[in-house]
Amino acid sequence: MHNLELTQEINRRHFLRRAGGTLGGMALGALAAPRVAQALAAPHAAPKAKRVIYMFQSGAPSQLELFDYKPGLRDIHMTELPDEIRMGQRLTGMTANQDKFPVVQSIFDFKQYGESGAWISDVIPHTAKIADDLCIVRSVNTEAINHDPAITFCQTGSQLAGRPSMGAWVAYGLGTANLNLPTFMVLVSRGTGRAAGQPLYDRLWGSGVLPTRYQGVKLRSGEDPVLYLANPGGCSTNLRRQMLDQLRELNLEKHQATQDPEILTRIEQYELAFRMQTSVPDLTDISDEPQHVLDMYGPDVHTPGTYARNCLLARRMAERDVRFVQLYHMGWDHHDNLPDHLGKQCKDTDQPSAALVSDLKQRGLLDDTLIIWGGEFGRTVYSQGKVTEETYGRDHHPRCFSIWMAGGGIKPGITYGETDDFSYNIVKDPVHVHDLNATILHCLGIDHERLSVPYQGLDVRLTGVEEHHPIKALLA
Numbered sequence: 001m002h003n004l005e006l007t008q009e010i011n012r013r014h015f016l017r018r019a020g021g022t023l024g025g026m027a028l029g030a031l032a033a034p035r036v037a038q039a040l041a042a043p044h045a046a047p048k049a050k051r052v053i054y055m056f057q058s059g060a061p062s063q064l065e066l067f068d069y070k071p072g073l074r075d076i077h078m079t080e081l082p083d084e085i086r087m088g089q090r091l092t093g094m095t096a097n098q099d100k101f102p103v104v105q106s107i108f109d110f111k112q113y114g115e116s117g118a119w120i121s122d123v124i125p126h127t128a129k130i131a132d133d134l135c136i137v138r139s140v141n142t143e144a145i146n147h148d149p150a151i152t153f154c155q156t157g158s159q160l161a162g163r164p165s166m167g168a169w170v171a172y173g174l175g176t177a178n179l180n181l182p183t184f185m186v187l188v189s190r191g192t193g194r195a196a197g198q199p200l201y202d203r204l205w206g207s208g209v210l211p212t213r214y215q216g217v218k219l220r221s222g223e224d225p226v227l228y229l230a231n232p233g234g235c236s237t238n239l240r241r242q243m244l245d246q247l248r249e250l251n252l253e254k255h256q257a258t259q260d261p262e263i264l265t266r267i268e269q270y271e272l273a274f275r276m277q278t279s280v281p282d283l284t285d286i287s288d289e290p291q292h293v294l295d296m297y298g299p300d301v302h303t304p305g306t307y308a309r310n311c312l313l314a315r316r317m318a319e320r321d322v323r324f325v326q327l328y329h330m331g332w333d334h335h336d337n338l339p340d341h342l343g344k345q346c347k348d349t350d351q352p353s354a355a356l357v358s359d360l361k362q363r364g365l366l367d368d369t370l371i372i373w374g375g376e377f378g379r380t381v382y383s384q385g386k387v388t389e390e391t392y393g394r395d396h397h398p399r400c401f402s403i404w405m406a407g408g409g410i411k412p413g414i415t416y417g418e419t420d421d422f423s424y425n426i427v428k429d430p431v432h433v434h435d436l437n438a439t440i441l442h443c444l445g446i447d448h449e450r451l452s453v454p455y456q457g458l459d460v461r462l463t464g465v466e467e468h469h470p471i472k473a474l475l476a
Helices: 003-019 023-032 071-076 125-129 147-156 166-174 237-258 261-284 291-297 307-319 338-362 433-443
Strands: 051-058 110-113 118-121 135-141 184-190 324-330 369-374 378-383 394-397 401-407 414-416 426-428 453-455 458-460
Touching: 051 147, 051 166, 051 307, 051 338, 110 125, 118 125, 125 338, 135 426, 135 433, 147 433, 166 184, 166 324, 166 433, 184 307, 237 261, 261 307, 291 307, 291 338, 307 324, 307 338, 324 338, 338 369, 338 401, 369 433, 378 401
Parallel strands: 051 324, 051 369, 135 414, 184 324
Antiparallel strands: 110 118, 135 401, 369 401, 378 394, 453 458
C-alpha cells in the first residue's frame, strides 16, 4: 500500500475505533455522545463552489471612498456629526479626545457601471469594469473596533486568538482535492499606501483546536517559497525517500502505543513535503504564462511578493484545486492622508483583483471558485485629525463596511444592504460577520451549524454559538 494511502487508512481505522467500529456503532456513538467532532466525509449539500480565494485587505478599506456612495455629504461637508447618528458609539483612542467630529465627503467621484448600475469609485476603474460579475455587500458589520481582534474575528469567528481559521475549517470539513499541494495556502503582501501598517500573525491561518494538519501553509516570496522543503546538500531524492520510510515506521510504532493523532499528522506532513519538492516549484514558476495574461495583472506581476503576483499565483492554485487560498494585503489603515494612501493601495490591488476574476472566468473556473474581497471593518464618516482641501483621515468603524464577492454560488450583478446618509448605521439588510461566513460555507455545501468540534465544554464553530444564517439573497 502507498505510504499516503496507509496513513489515510490508519486515520480511518482510528476514527472508526473511537466512534464505535462500524457505521452502526458510529450512529449509536453519535446518540450516546453527541459531542464528537463533526468533520465531514462529504458536503452537507450540493456545493456551488469547490474552492475559495479570500483577498483580505488588512487595515480596513474605507467604504466611503470605494463602494458606499453618499453624494449628500457634499451639502453637509465639515458640519458636525449629529449625536442621533453617532448614538454614543464607542470610539477608539485615536479620536476619543477630539473636540469635533466633522463630516467629510469623499474626495473621489463615483459612477454607475454595468447593467447592474453599481455605484463604484473612480479610484478602482478595473474593478468597475467587472461590476456585473460582483455581488457588492454594503451592510457588513462586526463586533470589534481594533485591528487585531477584528481581523481575528473575521478569520476565526472569535476576537480571541486560538480558534481555527476559516481555511482550516474548510480543510477539516472537505479535505484535500490535490494530494501534491497543501489544502490551505496563504500569501501575504505589503501595500504601498501605508508600509508601516498593522502586522499580521501566523495564527490567523492556524488550526487552533483542530489538528495541526489543517493549518495554512504560507508561501514566501524568496528563492525558497516553503522553508526546509529542498533536500540538504549531499542528500539525494532516493536517500530522502529512504529516510522518510524509516521515520514513518518509527512514528507508526509510537502511534500504536499512544494513539496520538498528531503523530499521524506528522507522517502526512512529511509525505506532503516530499511531494511538494516538485509541485511547489511548478506552481510558482510563471514562465509558462502568456504575455497577455501577465499584462492583465499589471506590471507588478513580475515582482515576487507583490499583490499582483500573489493574485496570479492564486489563479494557478485554483487550477490545481487548492481548496482554500488566503491572500492578505497590508496597508489599508488610513487615519491620515487618506486620499494619497488609499490611492496607492488601490493602485496595488485594483487591476490584479479584477484580473483574477476575469482570468478565472475565461478559463471556466469562476463558476466553482468563490472569491471574497474585503477587510475587517470600515471607516468613519467624520475625519480624524485636520481636514484640508487635499487630505483628511478616517477612524475605525465597525457598524458598517463594504465587501464584494464573485463566483461559485454567489448572485452576480447585485448590490445588497443599505446604510444611512452618513454610511454610519445600517438601515436595511444587515450582514453580521458570522452571517457572511455562514454564507461562504453554504456555497461550499457546508451547513455551518453542523461543522463543529468539542472544546472546553463548547461546540466550537466558525460562526459562533448564537443564531446566524447564510444570506439567501446573495445566493445564485
